[in-house]
Structures are given as structure tokens and as C-alpha cells.
Amino acid sequence: MTILRIDQCKDLPADLRGGVIAxxxxxxxxxxxxxxxTMARQQADRAGLPLIVLTFEPHPRAFFSGEAIYRLTPAVLRANLLGELGVAAVVEQRFDKGFAALSPDAFIDEMLSDGLGASAVIVGHDFHFGHKRAGTPDSLAAAGREKGFAVDIVExxxxxxxxxxxxxxxxxALADQDLSLANGLLGYRHTVIATVEQGQQLGRTLGYPTANMSLPPQTQLALGIYAVRFRRADGVLYNGVASFGRRPTVTDEGAPLLETFLFDFSGDLYGETCAVSLFSYLRGEEKFDGLDPLIAQMKRDEEEARAILGGVQPLGPLDLPVSFEGLVGEES
Known part of the structure; x- marks a missing residue:
């Protein structure tokens, strides 16, 4: 489902005003x-109103700390996932000094009432808003009764x-090598997105050419070998096996690199923005005594990954577009 992305509440088109806001x-x-x-969508469907998400860029925690955080879903992937859940538009409100200084009352007036024309608002139990996080779900509900919009708080x-x-x-869980737990809590396979870049092409000489991707330095993904599904920008999927690490047998230096060997594929991927969905953590990164034992282990990794990926089932509704059908337009 196509979703509109804007960066200020005031830019929401007139035909989307008056909706249900999550x-x-x-x-x-x-x-x-x-x-x-789900609660927000049910309310929007019953009332025949659009479902709008209000979120923040950069992440407020990153803004206040001055440090980048490990984003499970970059903004573009988050927007695509929200679209799959029936969201008509996502407001990626710019989180800057001016916005952080808004009082709770100003946040409600400028963002919800004047900006979005909210008819109903849905928030989690721990939602806080306004300067110094002074606004609470209860104070939001009280303001809603005064200003004419309903507020529901999800436990x-x-x-x-x-x-x-x-x-x-x-x-x-991702840092602790517990990919199964992470995927189970997500409801779909954890996915990273990056541009394929040219590497040293050592994998090609070993018979395992790889698509190399640099992940953000704040990535907390455990180093090791993964069974994966690789998605090109056009949505075409390939099974594969990926290594995230520093290549200890060969170089053991520099930033960790995600190197994916695509099964049954030959071609040039350089410059493409692609996605890698992680299905299973196979083993930790190892240093081998030469290239021959490394190649032997890579063959075993391939066999194990093929067996795992040959029998996988979706974890939930979002896992279908993410890992089995392919989201389109993630690079935009």
C-alpha cells in the first residue's frame, strides 16, 4: 500500500485531516x-476516517543524547511497514530544539488540533510529550475531552x-545472537537496507561471490553467519547466506561488513540499494587456519542455510511483504 510521507503536521493534505492519529x-x-x-485502524475503519501516524525524526533519544542509535527500521522501511498496516500517511515530524521546547498544551494545539485536526488519538501506555516530557497519556486524555477528540491508551x-x-x-536480542527471539517479537524477520558496494572480490575467487554492504556504525547486530533472504530494489527475492564481521581469516580489520552470497544468482549488483532479511543465526565468526578449511565451512553453511530457508513459514502478516513477497520502493 502506498503511503504519504511528510515532515510537518501542517503539510498534511486537507483530505486526510480529521483522521485517527497513532x-x-x-x-x-x-x-x-x-x-x-491495530486499534487505531479499527477505529478509523469504523468511522470511515484515514489512519495517520505521527512520529519523529531524528529519534528523540538520539536528539537529546547527541549520539546515533541503532534503528531497527530506518525511516523508509518503517514507512513501508506502516503502509502495509493500512496507514494512509506518516508525519515524520522534525525533532529539533524548537519542537522539543513546545509545552504539552502547545503540542496538542499545534500538532493535533490545528495541524492534523485529530478526531481520535491512540498512544501507548508510556507515551510522554512536550517540554521535559511533561505531558502524559492521562493529561492527553483530559485535553482531548476538552478539545473534542477521543484518546485511547494501549497497554x-x-x-x-x-x-x-x-x-x-x-x-x-540481536546483539546477543538471539535472532529467533528478536524476529518473534518483531513479528517478521529483521531486515537491514544498504547499498551494495564493491569489495576486495575475494569471495569471487573462492567461488562465493558476495554482495557487500556497510551497515551503520551503531549497528548492534551480532557478528556471525546468517541464513538470509536478499531482496533487490525491484522486489525480486533470493535465498542466501550472509557473513557479518571483519573476515578474521583474511583481514580481521576495519568495520564489520555484511557480505551476502546469493544462491542461484549471477550478475552485477553494485550501486543497488537492497534489503537483507535475517532468518537464522548459524554460527559465530571464526578464524580458520587457511583458505581450504574456510571454503569447507562455507559449503556447510550454504547447505544448512538452503535447508532452513527451504521450509520457512511467515511469522505473521508483516512477514509476507517483508520476507516472502518483497516490499517495493524501499530505496526512495
Missing amino acids: IGNFDGVHRGHQAVL PETAEDGLLISSSTIRQ
Whole structure:
């Protein structure tokens, strides 16, 4: 589903004003976020109104700390996921000094009432807004009663084992090599997006040519070997096996690099912005005593990845477009 992306509430087109507004960072669009969005979509459908998401760029935590954070979903992927969930438009509100200084009352007036013309607002239980996070879900609900829009507060979502579903929990699981947990909390396979760049082409000489991608330096993904699904910009999917690491047998230096060997593919991918969905963590990064044992292990990795990917099933509705059908236009 096509989704409109704008960076200020006041720029929302007139025909989308008066809708149901879901507010949050939505980094990861994980199962907890999906609960908020499902409630919002149900309300919008019943009332025949558009569903709008209000989120913030950069992430407020990155703005206040001055440091980049590991984004589970860059803005473009987040927008595509929101579109798949029935969101008509996402306002990626610029989070700067002026915006951070808004009082809670000014936030409500300028963003929700004047900017979006909200008829209803849906937030998570921990939503805070306005200068020094002074606004709370309860104060938002009180303001809504005064200004004529409904407010619903969604309680936290937990996994089957009672674990709280949150972006920070998912980031930690990815760092701890627990890809299964991270994917389960997301409801789809964790996906990274980057441009394919030319490397040293060592894989080609070993019989395993790879598509090389540099991930952001703040990436917390565990080093190691993964069974993956690789998606080109046109949406075409390939199974493969990927290494994220520093190539200890060959170089063991520099920033970690994501190197994906695509099964049953030959061609030039240089310069393409592509996506890699991580299905299974196979093993940690190892240093081998020469190239022959490295190649032997790569063959075993390929066999294991082919077996895993040959029998995978979607984890949920979002996993279909992400990992099985291919989202279109992620590079835009």
C-alpha cells in the first residue's frame, strides 16, 4: 500500500485531516506497536476516517543524547511497514530544539488540533510529550475531552513467555545472537537496507561471490553467519547466506561488513540499494587456519542455510511483504 510521507503536521493534505492519529516512535513496528496500530485502524475503519501516524525524526533519544542509535527500521522501511498496516500517511515530524521546547498544551494545539485536526488519538501506555516530557497519556486524555477528540491508551504487549515487547529488548536480542527471539517479537524477520558496494572480490575467487554492504556504525547486530533472504530494489527475492564481521581469516580489520552470497544468482549488483532479511543465526565468526578449511565451512553453511530457508513459514502478516513477497520502493 502506498503511503504519504511528510515532515510537518501542517503539510498534511486537507483530505486526510480529521483522521485517527497513532503517535509514537514505532522503531521496529514490532508486535507491541502493531497492537497500537491495530486499534487505531479499527477505529478509523469504523468511522470511515484515514489512519495517520505521527512520529519523529531524528529519534528523540538520539536528539537529546547527541549520539546515533541503532534503528531497527530506518525511516523508509518503517514507512513501508506502516503502509502495509493500512496507514494512509506518516508525519515524520522534525525533532529539533524548537519542537522539543513546545509545552504539552502547545503540542496538542499545534500538532493535533490545528495541524492534523485529530478526531481520535491512540498512544501507548508510556507515551510522554512536550517540554521535559511533561505531558502524559492521562493529561492527553483530559485535553482531548476538552478539545473534542477521543484518546485511547494501549497497554503494553507481552510475548507468550510474558516478556515485554519493546525496541530495546529486540536490539539486545540481536546483539546477543538471539535472532529467533528478536524476529518473534518483531513479528517478521529483521531486515537491514544498504547499498551494495564493491569489495576486495575475494569471495569471487573462492567461488562465493558476495554482495557487500556497510551497515551503520551503531549497528548492534551480532557478528556471525546468517541464513538470509536478499531482496533487490525491484522486489525480486533470493535465498542466501550472509557473513557479518571483519573476515578474521583474511583481514580481521576495519568495520564489520555484511557480505551476502546469493544462491542461484549471477550478475552485477553494485550501486543497488537492497534489503537483507535475517532468518537464522548459524554460527559465530571464526578464524580458520587457511583458505581450504574456510571454503569447507562455507559449503556447510550454504547447505544448512538452503535447508532452513527451504521450509520457512511467515511469522505473521508483516512477514509476507517483508520476507516472502518483497516490499517495493524501499530505496526512495
